[in-house]
Amino acid sequence: MQSFTTDSLVSHLGLGNFDPEDAFLATAELYRKDPLFCVPARAREILSRRGADTPIVMLGRSHFGANFMSALGQRGKLLAVVDDFRARRGEQYYGVDITTTDGLLAMARQDPDIVTINACRADFSKRYFDDLCRNHGIPCMTFEQGARAFDLNDTLDHRVADWGSVIGENVQSYHKLAQRMGDRYSAETLYGVLGFHLTGNPEWLLSVARPIPTLYFRSGLFSLSAHERMVDCGASVGESTNALNSATQGRFDRSWMIEPDRLNIAGLQVLLRKYAGTDIAAKLTLHQCAVGEHDDEVPFQHLGNHGSAVLPASGAPDVPRADYVRVRRVDDIVDDKPTIIKMDVEGSELAALKGAAGVIRDARPKLMVSGYHRSTDLLGIPAFIDTVAPDYRIGLRHHTEDRWDTCLYFY
Known part of the structure; x- marks a missing residue:
């Protein structure tokens, strides 16, 4: 196996013409020896010395940052959130003061133990703050590194949890999955995604990522016909159905749009009105429910x-009955044989696939399934599909600059 240094694997520098499998195995071994191997040395030293008194500044406002702030509790001291555009309005972000870049630099001069968490989504913003902190000697961690350093998994939303322990415990299973992939790029994508989740460094994702417009219909793994029938699970605001319409130039047969969020339902009804009186209208049906196994x-x-998303049962007593949604099986919703099943249902993908097992077995549709909501999905979803229809080829693509939109394809 090719040899690597810890720095090369964490920084994604000096790897040479590396073998993705060897890099993954070496990174997994580093994680098993020391899960905090990817946390910058200066940040580790401050955390070990100051513990729950560690001063923290969030870089940028984002979904990731909000999750970190909510999960942190008493494990650190949140001082501020940096957002130059909002700071001058005197706003707060989830009860924390917003400051400017200059404000951060002034705070760091007063307390050199300040640790920053770069929770930006866009690559441009991430690099801006990375450069700022490096140039001024301010310890900086990515969201993933910070979640691991502060041990937040027990309070984080499952969709942004640390995958490290799951990967470390299943190295051989991921290796087998890579061998099962239908094309080399899918195997490289798998190793890139795993490398990101082990190191917290988005360079591993960016090295294999494809643009967001390639999601679902432009994966390069299969072509579309003029008679596709798509089950759109997690129809959201209709972007997948619109994309199917665009990719086929209107030449498709059907889309079952399935969506439980009442706010999105209003948007989908607007979409239906948009197509009223056209040939497309007869091809669309709207189903207000979630999808699951039962x-x-x-x-x-x-x-x-x-x-x-569906809320955990532990939070059910606090949810008004008006906010409950009906769950149905895909097998009971569709009234024709689909050629595509798309699923982006915020962590309920495996249960939804179990409720679609009959259709998958009988119709053998192409499957496009989000594989990034749960740390176990990249292994659990292919394992289940193999029990239903073991002759599918498996593909994997990553379609964004951050951890969202890693998609499994079965074709």
Whole structure:
């Protein structure tokens, strides 16, 4: 196996013409020896010395930052959030003062133990803050490194949890999955995604990522026909159905749009009105429910757009009955044989696939399934599909600059 230094694996520098499998195995071994191997040395020293008194400044406002702030509790001291555009308005972010870049530098001069968490989503913003902190000697961690350093998994949303322990315990299973992939790029993508989750360094993702417009219909793994029938699980605001319409130039047969969020339902009804009186209208049906393994009613967080999800049973007593949604099986919703099943259902993918097992077995549709909401999904979803239809080829693509939109393809 090719040899690597810890610095080369964490920084993604000096790797040479490296073998992705060897790099993954070496990184997994580093994690098993020391899960904090990827945390910058200066940050580790401050955390070991100051513990829960460690001063923290968040860089940028984002979903990731909000999750970190909510999960931190008493494990550190949140001082401020940096956002130059909002700071001058005197705003706060989840009860924490917003400051400017200059404000951060002044704070760091007063207390050199300040640790920053770069929770930006866009690559441009991440690099801006990375450069700022490096040039001024301020310890900086990515969101993933910070979540691990402060041991936040027990309080984090499962969609942004640390995957390290799952990867470390299943190295051989990931190796077998890579061998099972239908093309070399899928195997390289798998190792890139795993490298990111082990190191917290987005360079591992960016080295294999494809642009967001390639999600689902432009993966390069299969072509579309003029008679596709798509089950759109997690239809959201209709972007997947619109993308199918665009990719086929309107030449498709059907889309079952399935969505439980009442705010998104309003948007999908607008979409249906947009197509009223056209040939497309007869091809679309809207189903207001969630998808799962069994018929049920469950508490749901209605947020609109992306991110709404089924709530854990532990939070059910606090959820009004009006916020509950019906759960149905895909097998009971579709009234024809689909050629595509798309699933982006915020961590309920495996249960939803179990509720679609009959359709998958009988119709053998192409499957496009989000594999990034739970740390176990990249292994659990292919393992289940193999029990239903073991002759599928498996592909993997990553479609964003951050940890979202790692998608499994079965074709």
